[in-house]
Amino acid sequence: xxxxxxxxxxxxxxxxxxxxxxxxxxxxxxxxxxxxxxxxxxxxxxxxxxxxxxxxxxxxxxxxxxxxxxxxxxxxxxxxxxxxxxxxxxxxxxxxxx
Numbered sequence: 001x002x003x004x005x006x007x008x009x010x011x012x013x014x015x016x017x018x019x020x021x022x023x024x025x026x027x028x029x030x031x032x033x034x035x036x037x038x039x040x041x042x043x044x045x046x047x048x049x050x051x052x053x054x055x056x057x058x059x060x061x062x063x064x065x066x067x068x069x070x071x072x073x074x075x076x077x078x079x080x081x082x083x084x085x086x087x088x089x090x091x092x093x094x095x096x097x098x
Contacts, residue, residue, distance in 0.1 A: 011094030012080025013038065013087045019072060023065045031069055038073075042090035051077065 020035045034053050037046040054073035077084060086092045 011092060012076055012083040013041065013092065014094060016072060016076040016080075020069055023069050030066055034069065034073075041084065041087035047084065047088040 017035060017038050020038060023031060030053060034050060037049045041047050054070050
């Protein structure tokens, strides 16, 4: 089991979103949609969309960005479950959130 140590007021969801948006700039597939869902996890169904997309089959289209983003999301969901729950509930307390 890996322990992730982050600075106080750090938000794993916000940092994951920044990385996804950086990858999504050249992608015309699912990455922009999943970044939008991640940016507003408190919207009904957004959390389920993020989890479902992250855990789907490995082949997601023409570019490898989607596969890399899925691995990033799976890792973030495992490392920052509290932050994802807080965003889904609309209660993130970090100083910066998406």
